[in-house]
Amino acid sequence: PRRRAFELHSDHLNPGGRIPLGLKAKSMRVLVTGGSGFVGSHLVDRLMARGDNVIVVDNFFTGRKDNVLHHLRNPRFELIRHDVVEPILLEVDQIYHLACPASPVHYKYNPVKTIISFFLDGYCDHKTNVVGTLNMLGLAKRINARFLLTSTSEVYGDPLEHPQVETYWGNVNPIGVRSCYDEGKRVAETLTMDYHRGLNIEVRIARIFNTYGPRMCLDDGRVVSNFVAQALRKEPMTVYGDGKQTRSFQYVSDLVEGLMRLMEGEHVGPFNLGNPGEFTMLELAKVVQDTIDPNAKIEFRPNTEDDPHKRKPDISRVTELLGWQPVVPLREGLPLMVSDFQQRIFGDLKEGDS
Ligand code: NAD
Ligand code: UDP
Numbered sequence: 145p146r147r148r149a150f151e152l153h154s155d156h157l158n159p160g161g162r163i164p165l166g167l168k169a170k171s172m173r174v175l176v177t178g179g180s181g182f183v184g185s186h187l188v189d190r191l192m193a194r195g196d197n198v199i200v201v202d203n204f205f206t207g208r209k210d211n212v213l214h215h216l217r218n219p220r221f222e223l224i225r226h227d228v229v230e231p232i233l234l235e236v237d238q239i240y241h242l243a244c245p246a247s248p249v250h251y252k253y254n255p256v257k258t259i260i261s262f263f264l265d266g267y268c269d270h271k272t273n274v275v276g277t278l279n280m281l282g283l284a285k286r287i288n289a290r291f292l293l294t295s296t297s298e299v300y301g302d303p304l305e306h307p308q309v310e311t312y313w314g315n316v317n318p319i320g321v322r323s324c325y326d327e328g329k330r331v332a333e334t335l336t337m338d339y340h341r342g343l344n345i346e347v348r349i350a351r352i353f354n355t356y357g358p359r360m361c362l363d364d365g366r367v368v369s370n371f372v373a374q375a376l377r378k379e380p381m382t383v384y385g386d387g388k389q390t391r392s393f394q395y396v397s398d399l400v401e402g403l404m405r406l407m408e409g410e411h412v413g414p415f416n417l418g419n420p421g422e423f424t425m426l427e428l429a430k431v432v433q434d435t436i437d438p439n440a441k442i443e444f445r446p447n448t449e450d451d452p453h454k455r456k457p458d459i460s461r462v463t464e465l466l467g468w469q470p471v472v473p474l475r476e477g478l479p480l481m482v483s484d485f486q487q488r489i490f491g492d493l494k495e496g497d498s
């Protein structure tokens with residue numbers, strides 16, 4: 145298995161003689177696709193802090209340059225505007241493949257308060273998940289890099305087993321409105337395993353459960369970002385359906401720790417990466433009220449089609465094999481996200497006002 149490369153320090157690299165000669169860890173060259181997005185940019189922060197050389201490939205579909213702005217002047221960092229649907233030639237040791245239009249912005253609200261769910265980017269979802277993943281696997285093959293796929297708990301669909309274990313095959317409607325995301329990731333997992341089994345590529349698969357934190361898109365339609373932005377703007381929090389459906393919310397730093405352990409470890413996976421703390425949407429609304437504004441109102445809206453009724457990761461496998469488990473509970477993580485949203489929402493307003 146590929147390990148961190150070591151090199152012998154020679155005198156010309158150590159002219160002052162202050163650093164004792166010997167083995168020094170050579171920094172890793174890491175590609176992060178989707179690295180200017182929410183999760184990707186937090187991962188990039190950790191890799192940069194570790195001393196790696198990091199290349200971000202992103203088409204800025206949902207990601208923002210702002211998220212990685214603080215690295216732009218660092219010679220160890222490189223940002224490439226590129227769509228992974230097109231082939232690319234790079235030389236790296238590891239590939240974290242996150243690029244994917246991941247947020248449910250395709251669910252649009254119309255003025256008469258009826259949900260019309262239609263796909264603005266269904267084609268794009270599939271193309272990125274299928275062709276984009278194929279290209280990154282082809283890249284991994286050519287340069288013999290280790291490849292990590294960020295899959296999703298959505299591969300379990302509307303699950304008939306609870307909590308979800310990695311061995312559960314899922315319950316996905318292949319022709320439903322959500323299927324381009326769910327099935328897109330399922331295909332990406334299949335491709336990843338095909339390259340692993342057929343071509344001996346070193347791969348890792350993470351199945352990520354709902355994650356929140358600073359730098360989430362303000363208006364991407366996900367529940368935590370919606371509730372937080374709504375409560376801050378003194379708008380009612382929109383609860384879809386009866387609000388009794390459940391999700392398990394993981395703070396982004398826990399996820400990044402899990403992704404890095406998975407990449408560095410010796411197990412292919414798939415591994416669930418999520419926080420087993422399970423909340424109904426009404427309970428989540430209560431946590432947001434307690435954190436931001438006890439008087440924040442709730443407004444019920446019709447639910448979207450094929451909405452999974454419940455979701456909660458079984459993390460015994462990843463805890464046993466990678467020694468990972470989340471450490472930030474919702475009530476501790478949410479305030480960190482709220483201060484970031486506060487600054488971005490009211491900072492923007494001030495800019496607009498002046
Ligand atoms: P995000 O939208 O913030 O990040 C995705 C990034 O990929 C963005 O920067 C976007 O511009 C980029 N991108 C999209 N299509 C691309 C393309 N064709 N070429 C190049 N770049 C492209 O979303 P995120 O929440 O950070 O998600 C990161 C990964 O984690 C995704 O693969 C997502 O499916 C997975 N995931 C996230 C969650 C979650 O709750 N955040 C849950 C499950 C899985
Ligand atoms: N690919 C890429 N960069 C590389 C190597 C391959 O983008 O450095 C793309 C390539 O264009 C192809 C895909 O990855 O579309 C799969 O490559 P692979 O070599 O596995 O398949 P083949 O080209 O033999 O069909």
Ligand code: UDP
Nearest residue numbers: 248365366367368370382383384389425451
């Ligand atoms: N949801 C909600 N209000 C919102 C946005 C979402 O009640 O403003 C619900 C949605 O119906 C779903 C849950 O929150 O049951 C999680 O939705 P999200 O899109 O965040 O994640 P996913 O469904 O992909 O797990």
